[in-house]
Amino acid sequence: MTKNLRVKIGKTIDETYRISFKFNGSTYYGFKGDTLASALLANNIHLVGRSFKYHRPRGIMTAGSEEPNAIVQLHDNSSRTEPNVRATEIEIYEDLEASSQNCWPSVNFDVGGINNILSPLLPAGFYYKTFMWPASFWEKYEYFIRRSAGLGKSPTKPDPDIYEHEYIHCDVLIIGAGISGIIAAKIAAKKGLKTLLVDEKPNLGGSTIYQNSDHFKINNQNSGSWLEKEINEIKKLKNLEIRTRTSVAAYHGYNFLLARENLTDHLPIDQRKDKTRHKLLKIRANKVITATGSIERPMIFDNNDRPGILLSSAIKKYADYFGVACGEKNILFTNNDSAYETAISLIQKGINIEAIIDNREEINSKLIYEVEKSNIKVFKGFTIVNTNGYKRINKVSLMKLSKDGQKVIGSKINLSCDCLGISGGWTPAVHLFTQSGGKLKFREKDQVFIPNKYSSDQISIGSCNGDLTLEDIIKNTPKYLREFLNLKKTDYDNTEVFSSENQSKRNIWLLPSDKILGKTKSFVDYQNDATAKDIKLALREGFRSIEHVKRYTTTGMGTDQGKLGNMHALGIISETAGAKMGELGTTTFRPPYTPLTFGTIVGRNVGEYFDAFRKTPIHDWHVDNKADFENVGQWKRAWYYPKDNEDMNQAVQRESKAARESAGILDASTLGKIDIQGTDASEFLNRVYTNAWSKLAIGKCRYGLMLNEDGMVYDDGVTTRLGENHYIMTTTTGGAANVMGKLEDYLQTEWPELDVYLTSVTDHYATVSVCGPNSKKIISKVIPNLDLTDENFPHMSFKNVNIGKINCRVMRISFTGEHSYEINVQANYGKSVWEKCMQAGKDYNITPYGTEAMHLLRAEKGFIIVGQDTDATMTPIDLQMNWIVSKKKYDFIGKRSLYRSDTSREDRKQLVGLLTDNPDEVLEEGAQIVANVNKSPIEMLGHVTSSYYSPNLKKSIALGVVKGGKNMMGQKLIIPMEKKNINVTVSDPVFLDKENKRLNA
Amino acid sequence: MFIIKCPFCGEREQSEFKAGGEAHIIRPKQPTELSDDQWAEYLFMRKNIKGIQFERWNHVHGCRKWFNVVRDTSNDEIKAVYKMGEKPPVQ
Structure with missing residues (x-):
């Protein structure tokens, strides 16, 4: 059944370079320069896929990125597999393997085709309407719906390719290298502007480059030859950079554009090694010239989707550019002159045309006279009412149109064919223009939307600006560019x-038929199987907004984003609803113009480069000692240090026990540290913390709680007074940057009169925390000349000391409730001080503990962790921390909010301790807390925020927030879990050493 | 992505900045003397205009300075940039 439909080869195909490729398992041949589509057509293959909903056989329809049907899976089951690749864009290479999507077991026999027969039962919104009830069944439906939907298969193996991002700055960016883009490039570059010209195709020249008819001439040469000379000239221009195979995906504000440059997809796989596959270009251009051309419109009639039906312009391109005949018995159907250009090309190449069907009644056109000279029958004032042929068109039926174009008259004429070209006129490609914020206007004359108001320094030229004929382009483009680039004259x-x-054009959005609409399948969106009938149904069901109709019918929502059919959908809505097209507007064109791969988007930010991570100066020691790490913000923190095949729980229990029984050591370097200096530093702290700071003596430390202006706890930490006008503040690890930003904000905007300077010094210091009953002995070994008596160095105080020659700040502060010291040292000495402490603690079984044991130890003491026990809805009162809120201070951030009617409610969620009746039962963090499980719906009182098994108390302990919890001490509550209810008793949140005896032990 | 002209550093990409909400909301000098409604007005009520909006921005990955921006939210055009404490140059 394969035939060779290659005709006179164009310049762009290298006949001496034969390439073999596989399609659905069979081997075929094409030439260098072919796309997969042109190579398949040369082998007489039209059927390449099945449609999304009805699984109808579909063929290649276009020759470009607007293709809705011919989307294939490349290299199935390999690491390079890629779904939804347009056969019309992918260039063939040796050993290319492509297969059809959305069909099973094969594209020729697809079980899903049953949906086509069932289609009367599958109207627009079918899934919404059918699978609504009962709601609980959705999970069951979903499995089957998801399995039968979806185009192609996503890769399951790691992507072996390399992707990159590149920033480009230029004076002028020109999008599209068709005739108007080439003219613009020459004018801009010759003016001395740094110019970048991009085009999605591998070659320059758009559709003019293969225009070799004498009916289109520029300076007395045929337009293709003229353009070729221009292209050769611009290639020599120094200021001009040209990037082909580069598709602009997004046009954002301020002339910021994203484009994908495709570097290796056309190469055989063995030549791609170590090369960048795609580059995401991030372009910032002073001026943008959009020359994206236009897309031919299909025509909407019954069964307009069969394989073998193509856009007329695509048939011309396959013949002129690729040297391929799409059929041996061609029929063209048109409402304008474009199809006759195709006809003339086919005649030139000796390709047979059976007939031309033209909507228009009387046309005075040189092109038509030319075609009629070749004895080709032109049916004027006729329309196609139906087609036949399941897997390939074999017949069209036509009827005469009435004068008003609303119905068909007379008798049916049947013509046999194997290929039908359709041309419904042209739609300017305004996608990028509207993405940039440009506003369109509707031109009634030929029913097109064209650019009206620009939102940045840019211009649209050529057919994307509505100049749809060669004459208009050549006449208008130099004129627009003179003004845009401020030139007196140009070469053109x-x-x-x-x-x-x-x-002339006779535009009929939905062509009339001899059948009632309900009996027709006139496709508007080919990929998503949305028909004219569906759109009318949506309108009947009350949808009016174009955006709603789009979502209900899924028109324009495929991977092609409705580049072909969106205008017809609008036209049908406008006609049915009696609204003017211009007033109806269009749906929003969203980026990307054509799909981008995830690889392109992430570029090199994969694996360990996905996000930056921060390491403490002691990190290597943790690695050497087999720590498991936890991510805290961007920090890698030692989580626990498993010994001898311990699991996490065993390690944490051992570490926590050791810290209380003898000595523990923690790397606390990640805590945020802000150096605060200035004569108003004390006043500043008074304003940002809830407690009072003015009377804190030099050399003393104090715990502070910071609120948001809404009264909710924002951060906490210990701040030390180093001098009269000098403090060092510590913040939570995760909150450091935000606290810094917030403090700067108040200083710069609310209190600029304060003499205060903030410096982030988090990275400048390493912090080693040694705790436990033996910590004093260990520190006395590390710093022998420091007097560690309670009189000289009491809890909550600080000393400036030297360890050898290294200057340190030592604070006696505690987050575990144990006697404890924090040594702060210049970061590059951190590891050395840590090792000194380890050495000194050897005799006391000094045990490094990670963040998990730290959390457990502080929970035993009832110390909160901001962000774990609080969630931006907790006030200090809710946390039962009234003691830290100054009554005397006139104002501090958040003070006024603490007595708003809402924050003073008694039944707010409050932090409490929770003890399980069974001391071995450990609650799940996040579990709900209720009082009564028998009343439906069960009232949720709160949830568990922290929960551990305490090795020191030998029982399970938990913190949680409970509505009105403050007054529920001793009350029984229930934690309902999937399989059982757990009984708990509300307790004080401090579980261990309420008298703080251990601090001074 | 916009380009914002930091009054201290000059034109930079938007990614260097952090938006800080509506500008010219002054923290009350005597919060304790305000009713709940007056305090709520300061605390919660913000404009969200389609059109000219006065905003605070922070050059967080640059000089760390806060400043004001006048932006047309319908097309993101920045009409003016001025320092904290200065009067808006456009109305």
Whole structure:
């Protein structure tokens, strides 16, 4: 059944370079320069896929990125597999393997085709309507719906390719290297502007480059040859950079654009090694010239989706550019002159045309006379009412249109064919223009939306600006560019142009049929199987907004984003609802214009480069000692240090026990540290913390709680007074940057009169915390000349000391409730001081403990962790920390909010301790807390925020927030879990050493 | 992505900055004397205009300075940039 439909080869195909490739398991041949689509067509293959909903056989429809049907899976089951690749864009290479999607077991026999027969039962919104009841069944439906939906298969293996990002700054960016883009590039670059020209295709010249008819002439040469010379000239220009295979995906504000440059997808796989596959170009251009051209419109009639039906312009491109005939018995169906350009090309190449069907009744056009000279029958004033042929079109039926174009009259004429070209006129590609914030206007004359108001320094030229004929492009482009680039004249001001085209067009959005609409399948969105009938149904069901109709019918929501059919959907809505197209507007064009791979988006930010991570100066020691790490913000923190095959729980229990029985050591370097200096430093702290700071003596430390202006706890930490006007503040690890930002904000904006300077010194200091009953002995060995008596160095005080020659700040502060010291030392001495402490603690079984044991130890003491026990809805009163809120201070951040009607409610969630009736039962953090499980719905009183098994108390302990918990001491509550209810008793949140005896032990 | 002209550093990419909400909301000098409603007005009520909006921005990955921006939210055009404490140059 394969035939060779290659005709006279164009310049762009290298006939001496044969390439073999596989499609659905069979081997075929094409030439260098072919796309997968052109190579398949040359082998007489049209059927490449099945449609999304009805599984109808579908063929190649276009020759570009607007393709809705011919999307394939490349290299299935390999690490390089990729779904939804447009056959019309991928260039063939040796050993390319492509397969059809959305069909099983094969594209020729697809079980899902049953949906086509069932289609009367599958109207728009079918899934919404059918699978609504009963709601609890959704989980069951979902499995089957998801399995039958979806196009292609995503890769399951790691991507072996390299991707990159590149920033480009230029004076002028030109998008599209068709005739107007080439003209613009020459004008801009010759003016001395740094110019970048991009085009999604491998070659320059757009559709003019293969235009070799005498009906279109520029300066007395055929337009293709003229353009070729221009291209050769611009290639020599120094200021001009050209990037082909580069598709602009997004046009953001301030002329910031994203483009994907495709570097290796056209190469055989063995030549791709170590090369960058795609580059994401991040372009910032002073000026942007959009020359994205236009896309031919299909026509909407019954069964307009069969394999073998293509856009007429695509048939022309396959013939002129690739040297491929799409069929041997071609019929063209049109409402404008474009199809006759195709016809003339086919005649030139000796490709047979059976007939041309033209909507228009009377047309005075040189192109038509030319075609009729070749004895080709033109049916004027006719429309197609139906087509036949399941896997390939074999017949069209036509009827005469009434004068008003609303119905068909007379009798049906049947014509046999194997290929049908359709041309419904042209739609300017305004996608990027509207993405940039530009506003469109509707041109009634030929029913197109064109750019009206620009939002940045940019211009649209050529057919994307509505100049749809060669004459208009040559006449208008230099004029627009003179103004845009502020030039007196250009090289193109006196260019002569000759074109035979007649501009008349008979636009009928939905062509009439002899059947009622309900019996037709006139596809508007080919990929998503949305028909004219579906759109009318949506309108009947009350949808009015174009955005709603789009979502209900899924029109324009496929991977092609409705590049072909969106205008027809609008037209049908406008006609049915009696609204003007211009007032109806369009749906929003969103980036990307064509899909981007995830690889392109992430570039090199994969694996260990996915996010930056921060290591403490002691990190290597933790690694050497087999710590498991936990991510805290961007920090890697030692989580626990498993010994001898311990699991996490065993390690944490051992570490926690050791810290209380003898000595523990913790790397606390990640705590945020802010150096505060200035004559108003004390006043500043008074304003940002809830407690009073003015009377803190030099050399003393104090715990502070920081609120948001809404009264909710924001951060906490210990601040030390180093001098008269000098403090060092510590913050939580995760909150450091935000606290710094917040303090700067108040200083710069609310209290600029305060003499205070903030410096982040988190990274400048390493912090080693030694705790436990033997910590004093260990520190006395590390710092022998420091008097550690309670009189000289009491709890909550600080000393400046030397360890050898290294200057340290030692604080006697505790987050575990044990006697404890924190040594702060310049970061690069951190590891050395840590090792000194380890050495000194050897005799006391000094045990390094990680963040998990730290959390357990502080929970035994009822110390909160901001962000774990609080969640931006907790006031200090809710935390039962009234003691830290100054009554005397006139104001501090958040003070006023503490007596708002809402924050003074008694039934707010309050922090309490929870003890399980069974002391071995450890609660799950996040579990709900209730009082009564028998009343439905069960009232949720709160949840568990921290929960551990305490090795020191030998029982399970937990913290939680409970509505009105403050007054529930001793009350029984229930934690309902999936399989059982756990009984708990509300307790004081301090479980261990309420008298703080251990601090001074 | 916009380009913002920091009054201290000049034109930079938006990614260097952090938005800080509506500008010219002054923290009351005597919060204790305000009613709940007056305090709530300061605390919660913010404009969200389609059109000219006065905003605070922080050059967080640059000089760390806060400043004011006048931005048209309908097209993101920045009409003016001025320092904290200065009067808006446009109305």
